Amino acid sequence: MHILFWVDKFPLLSETFIRDQIISVVAHNHKVTIHTKNRKINTSELNALTGFEKYNLQDKVVPIDVLFPRKKWKRILRFSQIILQNIFSKNLKYYVKTLDVKSFNAEAKSLQLFFKTHFLLKNKVEIIHAHFGPNGQDATVFKKIGLPIKLFTTFHGYDIRLAEKKGGEIYTDLFAFADGIFSISNYNTTSLLHFGAPKNKILPLSNGVDVSFFKRETPLIKTDKIKILTVARLVAEKDLSVAIHAVSKAIEKYPNIEYHIIGEGEARNTLQNKIDALGLSSQIKLLGAKNSTQVRDAMVSSHLFLLSSKAEALPTVLLEAQAAGLVVLATNVGSVKDMVKSGVVVQSENTAAFTTGLLSLLDKQSDWLASSALGSTYITENYSITKQANTLLEYYKK
Known part of the structure; x- marks a missing residue:
């Protein structure tokens, strides 16, 4: 399988549970990509991961810049090339849906959704596993355009507290489109049910330790x-x-x-x-x-x-x-x-x-x-x- 892990930053020394989970999937010979929101790989912390060099984690990190050309002329040129390459492809319908400004607003206008979708299709990503609720909520956009992928999200701590503060409706799309919602504790399960997560989608999965x-x-x-x-x-x-x-x-x-x-x-x-x-x-x-x-x-x-x-x-x-x-x-x-x-x-x-x-x-x-x-x-x-x-x-x- 090809699994894309969706995180804010990677690596973070305070989030060893994410690193260890990714390594465990790599160790089972699955292909892994790590998608980060920040535009630079945290090389100083990558260098601090003593003992994990054999997994080549730095080669699996894809910052948003790689997916989305920042200069407008490059964006338009690359967009045109991709459309021409896929004009007779079965994937064309997905590319077209990414341009629906009414549904996807800024992400459609800027072509961000287009380029992210292209990355997923080109690399044959089968599963998106988001860590933390807000990242899972963002990733639902690919389910909305109909991409044939599975979407899983692990809830931890701050994302639960965020919903307690703002209301469970901030995860409405995620609860509707996710294939599975991982709960790391009984406390989180109770909270997710209270927020409106479907019981049949909540899957118990604690953080693991090496x-x-x-x-x-x-x-x-x-x-x-x-x-x-x-x-x-x-x-x-x-x-x-x-x-x-x-x-x-x-x-x-x-x-x-x-x-x-x-x-x-x-x-x-x-x-x-x-x-x-x-x-x-x-x-x-x-x-x-x-x-x-x-x-x-x-x-x-x-x-x-x-x-x-x-x-x-x-x-x-x-x-x-x-x-x-x-x-x-x-x-x-x-x-x-x-x-x-x-x-x-x-x-x-x-x-x-x-x-x-x-x-x-x-x-x-x-x-x-x-x-x-x-x-x-x-x-x-x-x-x-x-x-x-x-x-x-x-x-x-x-």
Whole structure:
């Protein structure tokens, strides 16, 4: 099969679940194209994908410029050539439909729809798999012109929150034209049904984890330092000030704590000021963005993992943390309670509850080894990328 993955940007270090899914499809010998909205490939992040060079992901990325000549005269010339080449082709009817200004407005006027359709036809794309609802909604245009393709869309987190804010009608076309809508969690399934998605189109498919990549080589053991880790974007919805406060209180009882936060975002200065005000800059450190290998190395050398979010669906980072044998403290948002088997889940947006949860884990260090093994086994059995890839490919075929 030839599958086109439709994403905003590729790659993003915060979206390893998309990269791993694409790699799993490539590993099954299917042809893959990655369509991005941004006009430049993020080569700096591609270069950071240590260990994934053999998949040649950079050669599979097609920015919008490749599909759509920016200069008007080139656009018109290429348009004329394509029409002449297909004047007696069975595909001509699709090309003609892309010019329907009444139905497709700006995309028809600018010939964007024409050139994207040509790319799909020329390369014999059979399946479009969009990640995030808005991309799936955009991709329905090809179903409207009648292209013989299947359209699947995976909903994650922000796209669910977007519909909660604006209303489920923003996905009306997607719900009508999609062949399948992947839900990564029970929370998302409930939300999608509420928004009006047809029940028979909703397909359960969690994000997968490369468990072999995150496997801890040595058991979780006590050391002279208690190493605590968070991997998250530094944004308001991650509520990291709660985690920082809880760690500051824990340090009063356990002064050998070392807390590292990997990630970047607009809240960095605010969080750093909080750390400085607590006088804990030597023990609580913001490390900035890291690549997958660096994140994995931090996980397998830490003891506890904290997720203090006030909004999530199914945070893949918790799957990765448990695969790496970490004991978890997380807030009860989205489907977190269903996925955490190694650790404690507490009420969100509650600093006192998060602090109590952290202290309870620190007071029971003798339980860490068993908890670590329980979590890693659960992820291997239920969320391995191999298992999820096999399920995905079966959905494609059906």
